[in-house]
């Protein structure tokens with residue numbers, strides 16, 4: 001041990017070893033899937049200005065076993081394991097020889113890249129490390145809230161959403177309160193994405209007004225993400241072979257992209273209201 005230390009000391013005296021301190025680690029804490037790229041940066045200061053030997057910079061994922069990036073100036077950086085094929089290799093964050101490739105530009109981050117990122121910068125003399133978590137969340141697709149009317153006096157409310165990450169939470173609300181009889185099932189597919197389905201059976205006797213609006217709320221708690229859909233139920237209708245599409249309450253930014261679908265949904269609900277009305281007149 002002593003001789004190694006001695007060696008380092010002599011080596012450092014000869015080559016002007018550098019000290020290192022990480023001053024800032026920048027990792028976005030929340031990223032939505034579909035984002036073009038993210039940049040993980042690790043700013044450090046080196047004591048010596050000359051490009052001395054011995055600087056090693058590494059990025060780890062989920063602890064010290066998960067090396068994903070290594071750069072030993074003046075060589076080219078290497079991408080290892082999990083990040084292979086997902087990094088822009090030409091990306092330089094700085095023109096300084098000892099800083100150029102300290103950051104990682106990850107292209108189209110996916111949910112499996114969620115975890116703790118640790119940046120380790122070391123020289124012969126010291127080592128510094130910092131860790132920050134990144135969550136790549138998926139708000140999913142096909143978020144639907146429908147009614148299934150198979151029996152008189154009863155309706156089944158079904159709310160479904162697919163391709164979510166991390167684990168979702170779903171509830172069906174009646175007048176702002178979760179329905180106690182609702183049952184939620186969550187499945188994970190081979191990509192690690194979740195499908196969630198909540199079902200609730202509602203009896204006409206429990207609907208005290210001529211109609212009731214139910215709200216299905218979908219949440220991804222760690223991502224602070226929330227969305228909802230509503231459906232209006234009219235008690236007293238006869239069973240139908242068809243499920244009734246919910247009126248989709250969409251976010252403003254979604255509304256533009258999916259205008260045709262939203263129009264179709266409102267058309268369905270208008271037709272439905274009309275049917276309900278005719279039905280009442282006949283009875």
Ligand SMILES: *[C@@H]1O[C@H](CO)[C@@H](O)[C@H](O)[C@H]1NC(C)=O
Nearest residue numbers: 018019020021045046047048
């Ligand atoms: C790093 O920080 C320590 C104290 O936190 C300081 O003694 C040292 O000089 C710093 N080194 C560099 C290279 O900035």
Ligand SMILES: *[C@@H]1O[C@H](CO)[C@@H](O)[C@H](O)[C@H]1NC(C)=O
Nearest residue numbers: 061062063115116117131133
């Ligand atoms: C990530 O970091 C958090 C807090 O620092 C820790 O609780 C968790 O165990 C870490 N996860 C992994 C996989 O290292």
Ligand SMILES: *[C@@H]1O[C@H](CO)[C@@H](O)[C@H](O)[C@H]1NC(C)=O
Nearest residue numbers: 061062112113114115116133
């Ligand atoms: C990394 O750690 C996070 C928790 O910090 C965990 O959710 C995730 O599944 C881990 N990823 C891998 C690939 O081990």
Ligand SMILES: *[C@@H]1O[C@H](CO)[C@@H](O)[C@H](O)[C@H]1NC(C)=O
Nearest residue numbers: 173215217227228249250251
């Ligand atoms: C449903 O979402 C809208 C915005 O899209 C929001 O204004 C409303 O409060 C939400 N309702 C519930 C019950 O969370």
